[in-house]
Amino acid sequence: MNKKVVVIGSGFSSLSASCYLAKMGFKVSIYEKNDTVGGRARQLIKEGFTFDIGPSWYWMPDIFDTFFAAFGKKTSDFYQLDKLSPAYRIFFSDDSITIGDSMDKICVEFERIEVGSSKHLRKFIADAQENYDIAINKVVLRPGISPLELVTKETVLKVDQFFKTISGQVRKKFKNPKLISTLEFPVLFLGAKPSKTPSFYSFMNFADFGLGTWHPKGGMYEIIKAMHSLAIELGVVIHTDSPVEKIRVEKGKAIGIVVDNKSIDSDFVLSGADYHHSETLLDEHHRQYSEAFWSKKTFAPSSLLFYIGFDTKLMNVEHHNLFFDTDFERHAEEIYDEPRWPTDPLFYANFPSITDSSMAPDGCETGFFLIPIAPGLEDTPQLREQYFDLIMARFQKRTGQQVENNIIFKESFCVNDFLEEYNSYKGNAYGMANTLLQTAFLRPKLQSKKVKNLFFTGQLTVPGPGVPPALISGKLVSELIAKADK
Numbered sequence: 001m002n003k004k005v006v007v008i009g010s011g012f013s014s015l016s017a018s019c020y021l022a023k024m025g026f027k028v029s030i031y032e033k034n035d036t037v038g039g040r041a042r043q044l045i046k047e048g049f050t051f052d053i054g055p056s057w058y059w060m061p062d063i064f065d066t067f068f069a070a071f072g073k074k075t076s077d078f079y080q081l082d083k084l085s086p087a088y089r090i091f092f093s094d095d096s097i098t099i100g101d102s103m104d105k106i107c108v109e110f111e112r113i114e115v116g117s118s119k120h121l122r123k124f125i126a127d128a129q130e131n132y133d134i135a136i137n138k139v140v141l142r143p144g145i146s147p148l149e150l151v152t153k154e155t156v157l158k159v160d161q162f163f164k165t166i167s168g169q170v171r172k173k174f175k176n177p178k179l180i181s182t183l184e185f186p187v188l189f190l191g192a193k194p195s196k197t198p199s200f201y202s203f204m205n206f207a208d209f210g211l212g213t214w215h216p217k218g219g220m221y222e223i224i225k226a227m228h229s230l231a232i233e234l235g236v237v238i239h240t241d242s243p244v245e246k247i248r249v250e251k252g253k254a255i256g257i258v259v260d261n262k263s264i265d266s267d268f269v270l271s272g273a274d275y276h277h278s279e280t281l282l283d284e285h286h287r288q289y290s291e292a293f294w295s296k297k298t299f300a301p302s303s304l305l306f307y308i309g310f311d312t313k314l315m316n317v318e319h320h321n322l323f324f325d326t327d328f329e330r331h332a333e334e335i336y337d338e339p340r341w342p343t344d345p346l347f348y349a350n351f352p353s354i355t356d357s358s359m360a361p362d363g364c365e366t367g368f369f370l371i372p373i374a375p376g377l378e379d380t381p382q383l384r385e386q387y388f389d390l391i392m393a394r395f396q397k398r399t400g401q402q403v404e405n406n407i408i409f410k411e412s413f414c415v416n417d418f419l420e421e422y423n424s425y426k427g428n429a430y431g432m433a434n435t436l437l438q439t440a441f442l443r444p445k446l447q448s449k450k451v452k453n454l455f456f457t458g459q460l461t462v463p464g465p466g467v468p469p470a471l472i473s474g475k476l477v478s479e480l481i482a483k484a485d486k
Contacts, residue, residue, distance in 0.1 A: 002027040003485055006257050006266040008244045008281075011039020012467055013457040014272030015227040016067065016474025017481075021270075022234035023071060024482050029266075030236060031259055033243035033423075037228050039272070040422055040429075041467070043221040047408065048361040049309040049353075050219055051368055055467050056350045057320070058214040059207045063136070063468035064223070067475075071230060078226030080217040084355060087213035088320035090185070091398045092178050098318070099182070099209070106209055113176050120173040124183070124202070125209050132203035132210070140463040143446050143476045166201060167194035181324050192298060192433035193332045201434065213320065217356055223467075247271070247281040247454065254454040257281075268453045268481050272474075275444050275460035277423035286451050289444060298438060300430030300465050301335050301372040302415050304387055308367040309360070309408040314351060316399040321349045323391070325398060331372070339374030341383065347371045347391045364408075369395075376426035379415040388412070430466075431459025439464075446477045447484075455481055 005021050007014050010032040018028045036042055040054035058064075064075055075081055085101035097113065100106050103125065107118035170183045184194035186204035216222040231238065239259075246258040247269055254269040271278035276294050279287040326344040334342045350368040353360035360366040371387055388410070396402055415427030432438055444461050448454035457477040463469040 020478035
């Protein structure tokens with residue numbers, strides 16, 4: 001008889017693990033608290049506008065290719081993928097930088113800002129590519145059980161890069177603050193300040209400049225739909241509107257879950273929900289990590305998000321836009337060092353309808369604005385409105401257009417929503433930061449040390465935050481479950 005696995009949550013890591021487990025012959029059932037699958041990668045469709053509620057950047061296309069190839073599929077079997085040209089634009093107070101779709105174009109832009117910088121850039125990205133190859137093919141494919149996982153002949157040669165920082169490496173070769181911000185930006189996806197992120201993580205710069213930025217037609221939710229379709233094809237049973245109330249443990253072994261006051265038996269329990277929340281579903285003596293443990297960890301930011309329908313096409317913007325027209329370091333300090341609502345925040349604006357007409361009505365624009373903020377902050381309608389007015393004024397000034405009167409509707413999402421919708425610890429948006437002391441085996445474990453046959457996956461465990469790491473996390477935990485079944 002096939003062994004049963006119940007999976008809590010239906011985000012990228014849960015869907016990934018479910019597909020791998022089903023392929024191995026397990027009988028897999030997913031229980032999702034919300035009314036649609038996808039976890040944080042959900043979709044809002046309103047008045048003809050389509051929004052990705054969560055992730056909006058498609059980086060590392062090779063990771064998606066590898067995932068679908070494991071099941072004899074290709075991404076093109078499910079969605080159309082287009083490389084963005086340009087990839088994105090960064091606005092500063094007195095200028096903007098456009099990141100093209102090739103190294104040659106990016107080098108020309110760097111030279112415009114700082115003569116001689118393109119030579120350093122090519123060397124920096126070549127080194128970053130080496131790190132990418134090591135990270136993807138050696139390091140992230142290991143389950144975070146032992147420090148020895150980090151010891152390969154390749155990582156030994158680069159051991160110093162785990163003790164130096166991205167910020168330090170970038171600032172050695174580049175002097176212009178605009179270029180420094182441009183090169184430090186990608187590691188923000190890892191959830192920590194560049195000055196706290198090991199320089200080995202420069203592989204994110206190769207993911208950016210080397211592999212490019214892509215867009216699945218219809219939005220990022222097309223990937224969730226593809227994985228959902230694949231899971232169903234593999235025999236996974238998915239239950240939505242099914243919040244899990246308890247993880248059942250008997251004689252030190254996970255034996256199932258409780259949903260809607262009903263006990264559901266299983267041989268293994270896997271949670272892809274927020275790790276901290278998942279452990280609250282256990283009696284306290286079965287939890288691996290205390291409240292003190294979580295409170296001491298460096299969490300990636302939360303976000304204040306706005307989803308806006310404009311009744312006009314916007315000017316002077318690209319698909320992805322970063323507004324770095326204020327003090328980068330000050331905003332980072334207000335997220336990580338002295339958490340508070342930012343004085344003058346950086347923000348991100350995404351207009352997918354610029355390159356994908358399917359995402360907005362004719363003549364209109366779909367707008368997604370994101371302000372990174374510290375997790376755990378007070379969240380009120382007044383604060384949301386205050387910050388919307390602040391960034392909209394700057395957006396209009398930097399892009400030379402007045403569009404406030406062209407807003408058809410506006411919806412927001414912030415700390416309280418992350419808590420309510422995703423049971424997210426302190427309302428964080430991106431999980432736990434990848435600092436030196438929160439890398440690989442130093443992250444919360446995929447396998448419970450206290451409860452047999454209980455496993456975890458997702459952005460609070462290995463490899464870390466982001467969509468590609470979530471796909472990998474699902475693969476890693478499926479292999480551990482298969483090993484435990486032997």
